[in-house]
Amino acid sequence: MPHSGWSSFSFEGIGTQWEISTPDALPAGDQNRLLETVEEYDRTYSRFRADSLVSGLSREPGRVALPEHAASLHSVYAALYRLSQGAMTPLIGSSLERLGYDAGYSLQPSGTAMAPPRWEDALDWSGSSLVAKEPLVLDIGAAGKGQLVDLLGAVLRSAGHSDFLVDGSGDMLHAGGHPITVALEHPYNPRQAIGTIELQNSALCASAANRRNWGDGLHHVLDGTTGQPIQTTVATWTMAGNALVADALATALFMVDPARLEEEFDFAWLRVSSAGAATFSSGFEGRLFS
Template identity: 60%
Template sequence: MPHADWAAFSFEGIGTRWEVSTPHDLAPSAQQDLLALVENFDAAWSRFRADSLVTAMAREPGSYSFPAEAAGLGELYRTLYGLTGGAMTPLVGASLERLGYDAAYTLRPSGDPLPAPRWEDVLDWNGTSISTTAPVVLDIGAAGKGLLVDVLASALEVRGVEAFMVDASGDLLARGPGTVPVGLEHPYNPAQAIGVVELGGRALCASAANRRAWGDGLHHVLDATTGQPVRTAVATWALADTAAVADALATALFFVPGAVLEESFDVSWLTVFSDGSAAYSAEFEGTLFT
């Protein structure tokens, strides 16, 4: 949680609760700027609204021009697609829909698990231009919330706000002096914590199988090569300089050991497995409770 005496601007966006905390109240114009950025992001990337670019891409293949943040996002996903052997991909949207995590939130599978198409077969992501050779359901959920955290943080910095915390329902980015204690939620009991991180100047993002779970063992973290939910890891945390990277790596930890990610990214991490064991990086900033 942010400093107790800071002002908080709270709102709903991209299906989750946000809180932007600053030492002083944000000006109304700054608040409106942030809300406009959230709306523009949703209009481009949401697979849950009929008027988004992603929904248009699902209807008709072709070349689409996305906002500026697409360039870095494409590079991040392409790297992780390679490191995970195709298990993590933005092309997993149709696989999620098959299991019931669709625009109507039916939460009922409509058939057997559906592997995602291979990137090299259908997708060309070049900077802000995304081209497809077939209709695809793009889903950037593995990194999208963190990416929007970074977008809002950049807008605050442009306005000269040097100290702040952006909290997207637990995906956090802190800037400014000092640290803030952040509890690490128990994967089987949200009312308990398994540890704490003193967060300062970096982003902390988490992913867990108990979030967005439904049906008989179904959840949102799918192995794209099979279309089935991952069963080994149950919760992960990643700390990085940007929230987009932290968010994406928290998902990647479901597929590959953290040591593999350390070879390509400046990240510290924690993974909790379904058998109750845990693994973490040598430089993990958190303290785990015994």
């Protein structure tokens, strides 16, 4: 948790709760820049609002110009699409909508699970330029919140803040000379923790099947090759130099062997299987409760 005596700025954005913690209260100008950054990101990528840039692609194919930071998002997604052999894809939105996780939060499946279009068939994405060859539902939720955490951290740094914690409902970026202790939420009981970890000058992100689930066995982490919810893993935590990578890898751990990911990414991890077994990397220096 943030250091005792720190000031917190809390708000809602992209459908989740945010808390920015700093030693002193943030000036109004800094708060406004943070809120504007969140609104711009939501207006670009949200599939839950009809006026977003990507929502237009679900109605009509074509070319859109994304913000410059989309190049980093593309790079991470392209690598994980390759490493997962298509299981992790930014086109998973149509599969989520079919299972009921749609713009209206109906949570009522409209049919059986179905794989989304293949990236190579439906989408050309190069840096900040994106071309949809057919109407498609882009969903960058597996890494987008992490990238937004990083963008908010950049806003704070540009305003001269060197000590802070950006917390987007458990996806965190810490900066400063003193570490904080973070509890790792139990995947089946959010009121309990399975352990703790020290976070300092790095990012910590998590993904869990219990965070957004509905119906019998339905949750938001899907296999892009089938459109089916993944049932073998229930929760993951990752630590990396930035939250974009940590967030993306937290999802990738549901579908890719950790050793394969470690060949291309520098990160530490903890994974809990549906059978309750916890495995972790040598660099994950946390404490797990017995």
